[in-house]
Amino acid sequence: MIKGIIFDLDGTLLDSMGMWFDIDRRFLKECGVADPPESISWKVKQMTIETAAEYLVREFGLSMTPEQVIRRIGELVREEYLHNIPLKKGAAELLRFLDEKGIPYGVATATYKELAEAALKRCGVYDRLRFLLTDREYPNGKGFPDIFLGAAELLGAEPAEVLVAEDSIHCVETANNAGFVTAAVYDEASAAEWDKMKAAASYSFTELGEMRALFEDMDNE
Numbered sequence: 001m002i003k004g005i006i007f008d009l010d011g012t013l014l015d016s017m018g019m020w021f022d023i024d025r026r027f028l029k030e031c032g033v034a035d036p037p038e039s040i041s042w043k044v045k046q047m048t049i050e051t052a053a054e055y056l057v058r059e060f061g062l063s064m065t066p067e068q069v070i071r072r073i074g075e076l077v078r079e080e081y082l083h084n085i086p087l088k089k090g091a092a093e094l095l096r097f098l099d100e101k102g103i104p105y106g107v108a109t110a111t112y113k114e115l116a117e118a119a120l121k122r123c124g125v126y127d128r129l130r131f132l133l134t135d136r137e138y139p140n141g142k143g144f145p146d147i148f149l150g151a152a153e154l155l156g157a158e159p160a161e162v163l164v165a166e167d168s169i170h171c172v173e174t175a176n177n178a179g180f181v182t183a184a185v186y187d188e189a190s191a192a193e194w195d196k197m198k199a200a201a202s203y204s205f206t207e208l209g210e211m212r213a214l215f216e217d218m219d220n221e
Contacts, residue, residue, distance in 0.1 A: 090209030
């Protein structure tokens with residue numbers, strides 16, 4: 001029996017991953033680079049923030065310091081979280097269903113807490129969360145189970161009674177190894193991992209609304 005849910009944010013509850021993989025091209029166009037390569041975000045996401053900024057300055061001959069690059073990209077990202085990024089398809093309906101069923105849930109994310117909170121408040125779901133946990137509380141990130149175990153404690157449940165919903169294979173694997181029930185949630189940005197995610201997770205859903213069936217089936221057991 002599932003007694004609570006831990007949702008990832010980006011790519012699971014929020015339809016934000018496309019923004020993350022477009023933000024560097026938007027920034028470069030703003031700087032006068034007419035046709036930034038499609039692969040640029042994939043490339044810089046493998047670097048630290050500082051190294052990525054230095055690379056962009058050097059590769060595209062930007063008349064900015066790396067510090068200015070970091071600051072401006074941060075401003076663009078903040079604008080998206082504050083004003084534009086929506087919930088993923090089916091998320092609002094699923095959360096209403098969980099509220100009706102009395103199933104508690106919260107969010108565990110690597111996104112900056114202020115941005116996550118702002119987006120969730122704008123989308124009208126923040127006050128319904130049992131918790132919002134980030135790297136601020138758990139700096140080891142989701143490569144370690146600490147954040148999931150802390151969330152389970154806040155839900156008042158054991159890992160085996162908690163569903164972790166994620167759109168990333170390494171997060172699913174971390175939760176699996178810690179004894180959680182896991183749900184792979186499809187996102188276009190992680191499509192290349194989808195088959196591995198489906199094989200690794202306890203359940204898989206191509207959109208969030210499908211998760212309702214899991215709890216409806218439990219009612220019938």
